[in-house]
Amino acid sequence: MRRNVTLKPYNTFGLDVMAAYVVSVNDINDIERIRKSGYWQVEKKLILGGGSNCLFLDDYYEGLVLLMNNKGISINELTGDRVMVSAAAGEDWTGFVQRMVASGYGGLENLSMIPGKVGASPMQNVGAYGVEVKDVFYRLHAMDLETGKLVDFEASECEFGYRTSVFKTELHGRYLILSVDFILQKQPVLNLNYGSIKEEISRMGIQNPGVLDVSIAISNIRRSKLPDPLQIGNAGSFFKNPVVHQLVFDDLKREFPDIVGHSDKNQTVKLAAGWLIEKAGWKGARVGDVGVHQHQALVLVNYGSATGRDIFGFAMEIQQSVKEKFGIVLEPEVNMI
Template sequence: MLTIQSNVSLKPYNTFGIDATARYLVEVENEEDIQTLLQLPNAHTSPMLILGGGSNLLLTQDFNGLAVKINLKGIQVVKEDQEHVWVRAGAGENWHGFVMHCVEKGWAGLENLSLIPGTVGAAPMQNIGAYGVEIKDTFDRLEAVQLATGEKHIFTNADCRFGYRDSVFKNEVKGQYIISSVQFKLAKQPTFQVSYGDIQTTLTQMGVKELSIRAVSEAVIKIRRSKLPDPAEIGNAGSFFKNPEIPASQYEALKIQYPAIPGYVINDTTVKVPAGWLIEQNGWKGKRFGSIGVHTRQALVLVNYGGGKGADIQQLAYKIQNSVEEQFGIRLHTEVNFV
């Protein structure tokens, strides 16, 4: 039976640690709970906020609606052949925990995505990615319940329309579904992606002689821990901004003015520029404004040192966006969703 709580602090439900209040909160443990939820009188009239791990969320004010915490658990092998295994996980499974399960089993494809905060259900919404790998590379399908009808729908890889930190769930069908489970197609024989970032260097420092799924995962974890603050210690949502993709002609022009500007060629016409570098050039790295600020080791990360307001972090983000655009002619876009 569902328990509806009133006037609940959402501080434990978001990694920024913002102390905003939800008018109502309910936690769903299974698909039956979702159906019961949709029968509630205010399910279709009140605003609804779907909560996974709360790691991609900035609460800028109290939420005058129904917050729904997704707790659906379970990991199972759906099928397998000589080369691949198809694994389904409940939307409420912790993402890093799921990745570690796959690493332990020797299933390859997700090891570069180790230690990313959040839940399995939220991962395809954002098409999370790191170190040359994105969810879309191993994603097979997901199941989701349509809020308006209660019907279950299957979304294939193509249906999700994955883009850079983007999917159909952030656009055409935003707010229309609750994802209940996600299925991945993982490899029994790994193809390692170690050329991106500091992975190869870190593997060498670790003394790794022979590549393995576990070694790559451990290298990624080591890198992330060295660069990114632990939300349990300092409130944050990881990378706050996307790395902008700009026309190659614009990049070449910037290169003349700023010879040190880094860039990663996407194709003949597009170059990706590290947002952290752009922000750091504007002097934001390590800046603190009372209880909020920009992290000392990674300019991409905005932080709440304790007691910070979401609206203040939002305003800081706007100032950073404006300063980068004024200097470089590049408008940064956020990865984090504002509520």
């Protein structure tokens, strides 16, 4: 147990937040020990993976931070051409995906290079390039922090949706995810229909791509579009893409003919939040050390010494101005701590 520790290395916004208590969770025994200790009596507790989807609002976190560092990946053959892969929550997501891709297993390649750890991947049902974790998710193992009981959650119990799950909503903070089981394919069916994957693969000179090629292509695209948190603090997309009814979209389209939206099921359209922010005039804007990324309007950045409140206040100004211009309320994707 460490006291009064800076969380700067543990959040990708690079905020210099102090935490009252920080403990590394290397295995289940660590959690059981902490639960029995006096430290468990503190009111506020936070489970932290890679800190790539968190915004600390205050300079001091007066609680206990559990840093997920448990490791382990195991692979079990299933019938047919499938494998079940179990990964511990503290495994680095990118490293895990790379290992699966290198083994030739399909299903995770479109989720290459998403920062963070395995345990957080079901939290908001991470997604990219037409694939979401729910597409490969089988089950997760968790501890109920109220009772200490171990519980399994099947996919049907997780209420996965666009950038959400039951763990981000009703059960927020209640369960500590220990490990996640995924079902992957030995004969991968590639999903190349999203964004510029096909163009990048042909630019790479590949005729018959495999999972590794797709993973490399997506990594190339991501590197060219998204700021690297090691260079400039950010948490990826700050807001979710708003989902509106087709009729609302039709009205907006009449007023803003070049509005960007993708039709979903159930007569709904997912609007590109980045387009709304850009058209509201925020792309590249900067106030002090907080700003909107120059090339990616959905990403808010910390140029150095911004505080969590600076970033939050800036985000609320963007939210207000998008609402005034388009009548659409942007919902943050990032978890406010």
